[in-house]
Amino acid sequence: MNPALVRFAAPLQIWTNEAENSSVGFVILPAEAAEQVAGHELVRRLELGKRRGFGSVKVTATIGDSTWDTSVFPQKGRESWFMAVKVAVRRAEGIEEGHLVEVELELH
Template sequence: MSETLICTLLLRQWRGERGTYHLVTIAGESADTLAMHERMTRLELGSRRGFSSVKVMASIGGTRWKTSVFPQKGRTEWVLLVSKKVMRAEDLSEGDMLTAELELL
């Protein structure tokens, strides 16, 4: 049985050399849970996933997709990228508060 996190998060924009991305930052107890899940998976498999990411099934509103979350700042924060497809489907824009459900895989 997998664990599910439900977080209310601020959608923000990040501009990089390769384009503009929309993302949410996961912190606090949810970030601690993600870090523990990553450690347990690493112990179980004997190796770590790319960039120490954690696979999740993400849901925002009625949109659900399989993706990964990535650690930031020594695993005290994690980032979930939100694609343009999800933003259009859920009518989201920068600065919106959203509720994300993350099923840890």
């Protein structure tokens, strides 16, 4: 099976945990991209007979010149998915909170 490609643009968001003095950058997949990922996850679950941890889907993500292996996760209580964007990628690509990020996901 060839990996499926999903492309989308979404604003970078930052969640800050002040108690631990840390933050996480992430994007929320728009509806069309979320549907593609959800369909892929369903097919994989039927093939394997089980879900991956938290219902996640393994991906190879690309933003600009940065490519890395990660996972996308379903948002609890919502019809969407989210993906963390590592600090190293944010720095390398010069992206900050609110910037529109062009993302390509290769679904595994």
